[in-house]
Amino acid sequence: IHACKCFIPVANDTKRHHSNLRATDRLPNVKNRNTYKSSESESDSDLEPPGHRGESTFWRRKIRTFHGIIDVNKDGVISYDDFVLLGERFIELGHLTEKHTTEFRALLKDLWEKRWGPVNPYNLVTVEQFLEDMHHVINDKRLVRKAHSFLPYLFRALDKDQSGEISEDEFKLFFTCLGLREEDASLAFRCMDKDGDGVVAMKEFVKQGREFFLTEDEEKVSKYFFGPLMDH
Template sequence: MFKIFNASRGLLRIIQVHPCQALTSLMSSTQRWRKVVQHGLVPKFSPLILPARGLKNHVIQFRKAPVEYPPVTGTEHWRRKMRTFFRCFDVNGDCYITKEDFVISAKRIADYMNLNDERAEHMLNQRIAMWDSTSKMKEGASKISEEEYLKSAPMVFNQISYRHEVFPLHVSMHFTALDLDSDGLISRDEHKASAYSFNIPEEESKKIFDLLDIDKSGFITIDEIAHGLAEFFFTEDPKNKYNVIFGPLAD
């Protein structure tokens, strides 16, 4: 079994933080989010370390190592999966993925789950970290179009270094973004909220949750997320059941 250290709980230590928390504390949560969405501003918050119930140092155990999957060839079916993934993250529907999409998704989760200011700030930092990682696919671009993503994705996903080192980090980041209370498990409500933030309908969230919850424990673990994401990104079989973990495939 292939194992990679899960760095999700140390993720925020690598985020660049600027000392303006004193200023932002003078603003209400509503005002702060409105400024972010309307003007594209991203406040720099001090990272919030939330308690975790004993699972923060868990080691990711892939059922099949990412490097063991064959190279993706970019079939039309695989491209449909990538379009589906892209459109989930294009939250505002402008045909580009930008930092604003991740900021909006964080706001939607905060509103949906009625998060307090600290947890909302924590969620924002996580989503900004996801954007920073995504933008590296195009050398730190400020926006990525669907065609640019489709063009670059096969080359990126086929790199041994990506599969061995970067993909496990992306799994960890994705899991952390879903694990809203940082307890090391994803509940149905947490998955529903995250699905809502990326425009995935609630009825689809239930199906996806049941698919990812392999042991039927009522929670999704990082190992289960890792397996689902590996099957989604590194396989091209139209009959693979994990094809729909980001909702019905785009045309």
């Protein structure tokens, strides 16, 4: 992926509170554009080898930024309620099938329990805990393959006509659900839309989202996937 020619501010004007979580493309052949299956043969040739990922200040900024997004009530920690509220924003768009809605809710609950333990109001994830957990995930060959499993559901939630492609307006819904600004969504979308045809397919969406968590290359356009990065 080449560096984006768009200008996107690196820091957001609004301070975000910090909290903690763990993460998740080369995508395999799919039966249709709105179907995605994870592949064990995904290529990470452009990444640091396992054991050496997540060492840069840049990577930490990205993960802090993501933690701040998941911290829906902005109290500085992530709770299961934050997790559910964010997921429900995408479900409430009304574009997921009943089957995908059920799968998405089950996936989020399973992800929480496997990464952070029991669902209760006292189980809170700080930003430092989140950073530590994400560092572990991206350096584990098994865990890293599954860390982006929620992304296809986000895409389907945005894809109004289930065409397997989303427009800039549909992508803006993504940023709206995340509590981010529309103008930042426009810039991020135009950088992702490399061929300039006005749409982004699921494959590219998932690729950019996964790469956000994995790469430490500051020239990759995936750094814009979740909006402007925190300063530090």
